[in-house]
Amino acid sequence: MGDRLRSYLSLAKPRILLLVGLTGLAAMVLEGSLLTDPMRFAGVLLGILLAGAAANALNQYWDRDIDGIMARTRSKRPIPAGRISPRAALIFSLVCGLAALWLLQTAGGMPAALLGLATMAFYVLIYTVWLKRRTRLNIVIGGVAGAAPPLIAWVAGAGELGLVPLLMFLVILLWTPPHFWALALCLKEEYARAGIPMLPVVAGEQKTCTQITAYVVLLLPSTVWLGISADLSWLYFIGATLLGLNLVRRVHALRRHRDRQAARALFNYSIFYLAALFFLMLPPQW
Numbered sequence: 001m002g003d004r005l006r007s008y009l010s011l012a013k014p015r016i017l018l019l020v021g022l023t024g025l026a027a028m029v030l031e032g033s034l035l036t037d038p039m040r041f042a043g044v045l046l047g048i049l050l051a052g053a054a055a056n057a058l059n060q061y062w063d064r065d066i067d068g069i070m071a072r073t074r075s076k077r078p079i080p081a082g083r084i085s086p087r088a089a090l091i092f093s094l095v096c097g098l099a100a101l102w103l104l105q106t107a108g109g110m111p112a113a114l115l116g117l118a119t120m121a122f123y124v125l126i127y128t129v130w131l132k133r134r135t136r137l138n139i140v141i142g143g144v145a146g147a148a149p150p151l152i153a154w155v156a157g158a159g160e161l162g163l164v165p166l167l168m169f170l171v172i173l174l175w176t177p178p179h180f181w182a183l184a185l186c187l188k189e190e191y192a193r194a195g196i197p198m199l200p201v202v203a204g205e206q207k208t209c210t211q212i213t214a215y216v217v218l219l220l221p222s223t224v225w226l227g228i229s230a231d232l233s234w235l236y237f238i239g240a241t242l243l244g245l246n247l248v249r250r251v252h253a254l255r256r257h258r259d260r261q262a263a264r265a266l267f268n269y270s271i272f273y274l275a276a277l278f279f280l281m282l283p284p285q286w
């Protein structure tokens with residue numbers, strides 16, 4: 001792959017998009033009505049991925065100052081690394097965003113396109129521009145954008161929302177704080193240096209661990225509620241229970257040791273947890 005292409009791909013944050021795509025895919029499969037129309041199905045999925053790419057690229061455009069301060073992002077992100085100019089990143093976002101809206105509108109209808117637009121606007125304007133640098137609740141509220149893809153996917157097929165997509169939304173929303181605060185615990189000093197009020201920076205490690213625990217306690221019954229509402233298979237319930245027990249085990253280890261190793265382990269596991277949970281929602285014949 002050419003260097004330039006690779007830089008643009010990293011602007012889209014492809015690994016995050018894979019998981020975003022999986023959450024959208026699961027919603028489309030559970031909703032079901034686009035399964036008989038492969039073109040529309042693919043159009044909606046690609047639309048969600050392109051909306052995510054546009055949002056991620058705009059996030060990096062706006063955050064290029066702080067991404068240049070933090071060691072985690074300084075050399076890896078294409079704008080601070082000097083591999084892509086801010087202007088080119090802006091054009092990339094615009095092209096991806098417009099393509100996303102066109103695809104969502106043609107393959108999923110106007111409500112899906114509007115939800116896609118609202119999600120991008122929420123992530124970029126509410127989270128990145130407004131809240132990220134101002135409040136410790138930044139990611140709790142920002143999580144709304146990350147949790148929205150199942151809503152877009154569902155509306156594209158059904159034309160309206162229902163309890164099942166709202167519970168998928170809730171599961172991702174409750175998962176986001178433990179996902180991110182585990183990493184923020186590892187990178188506390190870096191976030192402090194960049195002047196970002198992430199919870200471990202402003203409230204300390206103990207309070208962050210308590211908050212992580214609270215979100216996990218709410219998350220686990222929500223995954224069961226989702227399974228019941230969507231009438232999922234016993235495989236899902238067994239999987240969700242085992243995944244949940246493992247999550248609790250890692251949170252417990254973090255509370256006991258409160259060190260970087262336990263926090264990093266929880267962060268890595270959080271990604272596996274959500275991927276496996278949504279994978280289990282796909283029916284076995286898939």
Ligand code: HEM
Binds near residue numbers: 020274
């Ligand atoms: C406001 C919400 C969120 C915040 C603040 C957040 C933050 C982060 C951060 C800072 C990283 C580390 C990236 C890096 O290494 O540079 C990360 C990684 C990751 N996040 Fe999130 N995240 C959020 C929501 C989500 C959502 C909704 C998903 C998917 C459904 C997701 C999936 C992932 C994945 C797959 C990785 C690993 C990426 C990699 O290794 O490149 N995150 N997240």
Ligand SMILES: CC(C)=CCC/C(C)=C/CC/C(C)=C/COP(=O)(O)OP(=O)(O)O
Binds near residue numbers: 020149
């Ligand atoms: C359909 C659609 C528009 C979906 C949106 C999905 C989405 C963009 C989820 C947010 C994921 C994420 C990496 C947040 C981190 O932001 P950050 O700025 O805190 O992380 P950073 O410091 O690593 O840049």
